Amino acid sequence: MKNIAIIMGGYSSEYQISLISGKVVHRYLDQSKYTGFCIHIFKEKWVYVDADQKEFPIDKNDFSVTVNQTKITFDCVFNAIHGTPGEDGLMQAYFELLQIPQTSCDYYQAALTFNKRDFLSVLKPYGIKSATSYYLNKGDTIQTNQIVTKVGLPCFVKPNKAGSSFGISKVKTEAELPIAIEVAYQEDDEIIIESFLDGTEVSVGVINYKGEIIVLPITEIVSENDFFDYEAKYQGKSQEITPARISDEMTQKVGAIAKRAYELLKMSGFSRTEFIIVNEEPFMLEMNTIPGLTPESLIPQQATAAGISLTDLFTNAIELAL
Known part of the structure; x- marks a missing residue:
């Protein structure tokens, strides 16, 4: 034992x-x-x-x-x-x-993926698309007109290093920006402000299963709220549809991008990458390296859809680590 x-x-x-x-x-x-x-x-x-x-x-x-x-x-x-x-x-x-x-993955991969700004910057040269973004560090002068010129409205204000949608706001007017920025600063001293991508949100699980890197069945996220926020994630205010209602071609395409990111970064363990598909183009939002493992969480749902029980999923993670 x-x-x-x-x-x-x-x-x-x-x-x-x-x-x-x-x-x-x-x-x-x-x-x-x-x-x-x-x-x-x-x-x-x-x-x-x-x-x-x-x-x-x-x-x-x-x-x-x-x-x-x-x-x-x-x-x-x-x-x-x-x-x-x-x-x-x-x-x-x-x-x-x-x-x-x-x-989980090694310390460098964990630190990199946890920092949304650095993570997306590293993948950009490989042709992996992401939203237009504007960065702020605590203490920077906030020039709302500059932000709006760059990312447009509506936009998302997010802490750079935080999860579970804590501190995220969807901003519809320039006047709301300073408030949203304050909310994000409560979670982190770095902020990323991103253009709003109007499309289909999907979550792609990639794991090393028995020595082979596999893409799990993809989940489509339909939030009742303005976006996939804390309530939508954990309080049932969203529909999570596995497999996602996207074409076979798009399933292949977005799965291949998530798998490529996993391989490029020399990842190990679990990863769950979020995308928004706009006009047949997947835009990457972020990668979670320690995704939720509650029965309602996405990776367990996807594993179940792939015929992998939670016991098998957890055994596999431990055996690979050992």
């Missing part, structure tokens, strides 16, 4: 979703092969939480835990932290230093 540390929580607004993802991983872990440990990672404490909700502190020197005088070490870490420090490369670098295998 191998000991698997399932890390969950994190330091961002996404910690509650991460706790749900982590518990799902724990529930569906193959218990004939692995013993799962729920490890909560918060700014104020790193603890192992047992079945009785009792907490045992993690020794950060070697990422071990002592329970009833017995020291427990881990063969592999299953990373289920959305946002910092699990999705931005910090935990990946820490485990690399400790030489503990973990299920």
Whole structure:
């Protein structure tokens, strides 16, 4: 039996979703092969939480835990932290230093994909299209007329490094820009303002499954709200249709772009890339390297559609890491 540390929580607004993802991983872990440990990672404490909700502190020197005088070490870490420090490369670098295998991509890929601005810039020379964008750092002078001239209206104001649609606003008038920018600054000190793409939104899961990079069935996202925001993602305010209602040609095309991005960046583990298709052209929005793993989340839905059970999905991630 191998000991698997399932890390969950994190330091961002996404910690509650991460706790749900982590518990799902724990529930569906193959218990004939692995013993799962729920490890909560918060700014104020790193603890192992047992079945009785009792907490045992993690020794950060070697990422071990002592329970009833017995020291427990881990063969592999299953990373289920959305946002910092699990999705931005910090935990990946820490485990690399400790030489503990973990299920997500390496630290460089995590840091790059977590930074929407840098990620899209790296892929641009390969012909991968993205929205027209305008960048702001906290403290920059806000010139709303310049922003509107570049990206047009409506536009999206997003924190550069945050997930689950926290801090995102759809802006319809120039007067709304300063408010939206303030909202985004609550999540991050860098902002990306993007032109509005009016088209079909799809989410493409790409994983390494048994040593082969595969594209999972694609999900189309139809939000009841103005865009695929937090409510749409987690409170049922959207329809997620798998497989997406797009042509076979477009399925091939957008799948090939997502797979190419995965390969170009030398990714490993899970990835979920968002696109908006406008006039038969896919525009890439972002890539998530630790996508939600709740049963409602997109990657589990797509895996199920591909005939891959959650237990198989999680076993595969651990075996590849090992």
